[in-house]
Amino acid sequence: MLKMSIQKDLVPDKSCLQQRLKLEAIFNSVSDGIIALNEGYQITSFNRAAGEITGIEPQNAVDQPYADVFKVRSQNLAKILADIQVDGKRIEEMELEIDRADGQKRTVMLNVDRLVDVDGNLAGVVLIFRDISEVxxxxxxxxxxxxxxxxxxxxxxxxxxxxxxxxxxxxxxxxxxxxxxxxxxxxxxxxxxxxxxxxxxxxxxxxxxxxxxxxxxxxxxxxxxxxxxxxxxxxxxxxxxxxxxxxxxxxxxxxxxxxxxxxxxxxxxxxxxxxxxxxxxxxxxxxxxxxxxxxxxxxxx
CATH class of the missing domain: 3.40.50.300 (P-loop containing nucleotide triphosphate hydrolases)
Incomplete structure (x- = not known):
């Protein structure tokens, strides 16, 4: 009985783990860079494409302030992020320039939206961007x-x-x-x-x-x-x-x-x-x- 009880308890955990691994695989296979930030603008998620565009390894980006990783050249991105958290208005197709970790300039097309938790409360923001430098x-x-x-x-x-x-x-x-x-x-x-x-x-x-x-x-x-x-x-x-x-x-x-x-x-x-x-x-x-x-x-x- 105990064994069966333990197995029943483990099934949901294994299922959740498999689902999480699946989502991570999808997250890292997307060609657009994706950076998730918490309410304090620290990076909570950072996919492989974001690393390729910014020149920073994902494991070195997580838990860092976004401004140390996603280095915008001119626009006041901090104000834009603050406004999004207040009025909820998403940013679509904003063209801006960033500096990579190696000092190279990149032109990206940025979309920004709010993140909410299961209860609908604000949990942060997500940055989705693609490299359009060559274009x-x-x-x-x-x-x-x-x-x-x-x-x-x-x-x-x-x-x-x-x-x-x-x-x-x-x-x-x-x-x-x-x-x-x-x-x-x-x-x-x-x-x-x-x-x-x-x-x-x-x-x-x-x-x-x-x-x-x-x-x-x-x-x-x-x-x-x-x-x-x-x-x-x-x-x-x-x-x-x-x-x-x-x-x-x-x-x-x-x-x-x-x-x-x-x-x-x-x-x-x-x-x-x-x-x-x-x-x-x-x-x-x-x-x-x-x-x-x-x-x-x-x-x-």
């Missing part, structure tokens, strides 16, 4: 390539060009860039886009002279299944792909009158139809066009 570096590199760095020149004419780019970037109006081939019209288009409020949106280039009229129309506006021979499925066009950003129409002077009409309708109404469809599609796209032809003279002729 940030690539984004800055891409943006930097087109801000003015690839436009070389300090002459009065180039300074005027830079001024026009900044002025044009602030507007959402359609733009036409004229110039001879090889003068960097696409670089100017990139600079306008990446200095505009649409910088986080897509930049979609189209070489209008490289496609015949029939292909250019379907490339720009897309098509529906059965619109023509070989159209086996619906396909979105470049305008839909550029939604929220900028479409760059290079060599616009080579576009046929039919495609010009569809472009004009889009400029006026901000909508179009895919080839073979009657349903209108609305998108938010800015048009930047370029040509090596003198369009005003062609219009007069």
């Amino acid at each position: 940030r570096r690539l984004k800055e590199e891409l943006e930097g390539r087109y801000r003015f760095h690839n436009l070389i020149g300090k002459s009065r004419q180039m300074q005027e060009l830079y001024r026009l780019i900044e002025q044009t970037a602030d507007s959402d109006a359609s733009v036409i860039i004229e110039g001879e081939s090889g003068t960097g019209k696409e670089l100017v288009a990139h600079a306008i886009h990446y200095n505009s409020p649409r910088a986080d949106g897509p930049f979609v280039p189209v070489n209008c002279s490289a496609l015949p009229e029939t292909l250019l129309e379907s490339e720009l506006f897309g098509y529906v299944k059965g619109a023509f021979t070989g159209a086996m499925r619906d396909k979105i066009g470049r305008f839909e792909a550029a939604d929220g950003g900028t479409i760059f129409l290079d060599e616009i002077g080579d576009v046929s009158p039919l495609v010009q009409l569809k472009l004009l309708r889009f400029i006026q109404e901000r909508q179009f139809e895919r080839v073979g469809d009657r349903k209108s599609i609305k998108v938010d796209v800015r048009i930047i066009a370029a040509t090596n032809k003198k369009l005003k003279e062609l219009v007069r002729e």
Whole structure:
């Protein structure tokens, strides 16, 4: 009887242990860093990913003040944590910089929420973060390539060009860039886009002279299944792909009158139809066009 009683008492303990080991395995397999703090902001839990991001071994982090481990560069994280405990408002997707134990800088995306016990009482806070250093570096590199760095020149004419780019970037109006081939019209288009409020949106280039009229129309506006021979499925066009950003129409002077009409309708109404469809599609796209032809003279002729 005693033996059975002991076994019955041990079963829940063994089950709890197995459950705890399972949760710890999950906790340490997550790719995001997770740090749990008590009400005094001491670390109570610290997963493997948190160690990889901060450069501190989990066993050396537990029981330490969070500020000695998660070293934030600028933001006043202590105030943010205090506010969360008071008003309960969680922090989502806060980008900040931290210093690793080896002195290296890391950019992380942080989420913070309250921890409560089984009775619903405040028990601390949890920090969940991921390393976005490489993403940030690539984004800055891409943006930097087109801000003015690839436009070389300090002459009065180039300074005027830079001024026009900044002025044009602030507007959402359609733009036409004229110039001879090889003068960097696409670089100017990139600079306008990446200095505009649409910088986080897509930049979609189209070489209008490289496609015949029939292909250019379907490339720009897309098509529906059965619109023509070989159209086996619906396909979105470049305008839909550029939604929220900028479409760059290079060599616009080579576009046929039919495609010009569809472009004009889009400029006026901000909508179009895919080839073979009657349903209108609305998108938010800015048009930047370029040509090596003198369009005003062609219009007069």
